[in-house]
Amino acid sequence: MSSKKIHIETLVNAPIQQVWDAYNNPDDIKQWNQASPDWHCPSSENDLRVGGKFKNKMAAKDGSFEFDFEGTYTEVTPLNSISYVMADERTADLKFTEQGDNTLISVDFDAENMNPEEMQREGWQAILDSFKNHVEK
Template identity: 85%
Template sequence: MNTKKIHIESLIDASIAKVWDAYNNPNDIKQWNQASPDWHCPSSENDLRVGGKFKNKMAAKDGSFEFDFEGTYTEVTPLNSISYVLGDERTADISFQEQGNSTLISVDFDAETMNPEEMQKAGWQAILDSFKNYVEHK
């Protein structure tokens, strides 16, 4: 599969341990995993190990639409990186880098073909921005 990679990142004013935990704990994921205030994440399951699966339900707050965002981990290096494959064979690679008292999260993911790349980038970045806001105010 020769798919274009999309890159997003965010510098979070928190320790790498706090960032890693909030990124991977299902109770935290439900608090930050949405691209806009009219969406939410009512459920999250996360088995963070190679071969483990994750499933996050994304839903419009008005009940008009929902879907499960799910995949299987292919690489997990604690406090450093995570890679996974989605059900449609697209992949994502996430790195966590300590930068002083902050943590840089970088995400590279395969673009899908149904939506424009800029729209996909904006959506994933909005979720990462929601994560940043959540962690920095937790």
């Protein structure tokens, strides 16, 4: 298991309550949780509490591939931070920070060993950018 952390972030032009709600609401998650237009998130379950679980189905729109991205929350501080452990034991830490009328989201996650770090960074960043676009539309 790699102990290398990868960092991504984005500044969302929206108040923190709106950002928090859109990030954690399964109906919203299904709309933004993809890294490219040829993927989608057909289902999302989210029990946002310590010990609660989330499961988001990630699927190629052409039906060629799908997988569940899932984990268990280890820390939830409303309007501030979320930490979770993924099914493969990697961890992720998210921070939500008010910056005037905007909200900065920063994410630090454990790199996995199957794909290059830059590919992982780009994939996670693309999903975060998709979230930003969803909230700002």
